[in-house]
């Protein structure tokens with residue numbers, strides 16, 4: 457049997473030899489895109505800006521990872537390939553989810569482009585104290601504006617990642633705004649993750665609040681101004697069907713109602729509210 461796959465163009469096709477010896481084109485739809493923010497981390501629990509700092513999951517975060525895998529299995533959304541950042545909170549959440557879904561054997565790709573947004577000199581600071589010190593407006597600009605980065609961290613500061621061997625060969629950022637994340641992440645989404653989606657694979661992307669905000673911005677066609685209102689809850693798979701341009705098939709354009717489907721909608725609503733409220737006491 458002769459099979460030929462085309463990974464680009466409007467629709468992926470499989471050309472197969474039929475019983476009558478004639479070639480048949482079978483339209484093949486894109487795989488599902490499953491976005492998952494890591495479970496609660498120690499610095500989520502202590503309300504500290506995290507960014508590229510490699511913190512552990514809490515027990516609650518580990519339970520969220522397991523639950524996410526149970527939801528994937530119960531919804532018949534078994535991933536064929538996993539993409540993660542280089543940060544242990546995403547890596548371990550995904551491992552717990554795949555274990556619960558009996559899919560630990562799938563191929564895994566880890567890439568720094570999926571890392572959380574680098575939070576610059578805010579990394580390690582308490583969010584409530586930062587808000588008190590600088591005021592609501594500045595706090596929200598640093599936290600949610602599209603193009604205002606926090607102040608840069610000193611390369612030799614305690615929570616700088618300069619010199620970390622996992623980033624050998626790349627220029628480690630000293631701060632990033634969301635636009636910087638879009639710039640580093642979207643070409644990778646289009647090429648690497650996109651190739652797997654176009655090949656019909658279900659792709660699990662285990663990443664972070666702000667790297668996933670960059671992805672959802674593109675998927676749902678959310679404006680630079682409106683993206684400030686989008687928050688992503690921890691450990692709750694968000695499932696998208698994507699079109700030929702790897703956008704959501706029915707983009708909402710609405711940061712308060714992305715078109716992806718949360719597998720646990722009630723927990724997602726509570727989780728979104730909790731993230732939005734961070735900075736309070």
Ligand SMILES: O=C(O)[C@@H](CO)OP(=O)(O)O
Pocket residue numbers: 500504505506507508572575599665666731734
């Ligand atoms: O601290 C961070 O790295 C992120 C995600 O936890 O926080 P925020 O939601 O404030 O952008």
